[in-house]
Amino acid sequence: MDAEGVLVLKGVERRYQQGSKTLVILNGAEFVLRAGEMVALVAPSGAGKSTLLHTAGLLERPDGGDVILNGRACGRLGDDERTAIRRNDIGFVYQFHHLLPEFSALENIMMPQLVHGLSVKEASDRAMQLLDYMKIGKRAQHRPSELSGGEQQRVAIARAVANAPLVLLADEPTGNLDPVTASYVFDALEALVRHSGLAALIATHNHDLAQRMDRRVTLADGKITSF
Numbered sequence: 001m002d003a004e005g006v007l008v009l010k011g012v013e014r015r016y017q018q019g020s021k022t023l024v025i026l027n028g029a030e031f032v033l034r035a036g037e038m039v040a041l042v043a044p045s046g047a048g049k050s051t052l053l054h055t056a057g058l059l060e061r062p063d064g065g066d067v068i069l070n071g072r073a074c075g076r077l078g079d080d081e082r083t084a085i086r087r088n089d090i091g092f093v094y095q096f097h098h099l100l101p102e103f104s105a106l107e108n109i110m111m112p113q114l115v116h117g118l119s120v121k122e123a124s125d126r127a128m129q130l131l132d133y134m135k136i137g138k139r140a141q142h143r144p145s146e147l148s149g150g151e152q153q154r155v156a157i158a159r160a161v162a163n164a165p166l167v168l169l170a171d172e173p174t175g176n177l178d179p180v181t182a183s184y185v186f187d188a189l190e191a192l193v194r195h196s197g198l199a200a201l202i203a204t205h206n207h208d209l210a211q212r213m214d215r216r217v218t219l220a221d222g223k224i225t226s227f
């Protein structure tokens, strides 16, 4: 691993073209996420939080600079390599759960593990363990539509960590929940991250949740700063 951190952004640039206008979203962004660390990303709407998470998570390619995961420079790798790294090393949680509607909670969590080459028994055991850990073991056979919003998000979180990634990236993981449910879901997320020693970067508008993380960063003028 890079001695500096599990995820390192070095001078990352990201621009979008809107007609004749160039929007500069990331402008030499520097960031280090260390193993076991939970960092809150708090910034106004439109500041570039999703862009940052997508670039750090190899869903988008930086226009300049580099994203270094576990010591490996990933910015200029080909699509296949980026996809493989994403599958193995990065877990994503979004504001909306994006679970597959026709599959049960258990099956949704098993899916990435089966793609990863685990046997059905191994994947099922691990998925059940995660559901129990998230205190929704009794909901294992329910489809997403049969779960509450908070339960759906717990399943999405369990799915994101099922492959034991190095880094968890979350984009407003509780943004769609009422404050009480958000707090419970965050409890479960935090317990899981702490228990597994994952490094996590979590975008949130919720200042109470941000306060519970190890440190807080923001985005201003395309740069990442602590506050």
Ligand SMILES: Nc1ncnc2c1ncn2[C@@H]1O[C@H](COP(=O)(O)OP(=O)(O)OP(=O)(O)O)[C@@H](O)[C@H]1O
Pocket: 016, 017, 018, 023, 025, 043, 044, 045, 046, 047, 048, 049, 050, 051, 052
């Ligand atoms: N594919 C794209 N093409 C053009 N502009 C884009 C694209 N994606 C994002 N943008 C613009 O880049 C800026 C940053 O967007 P981004 O979604 O990263 O912000 P955000 O901080 O996550 O916002 P929110 O909190 O509202 O989700 C916005 O002005 C957005 O309109």
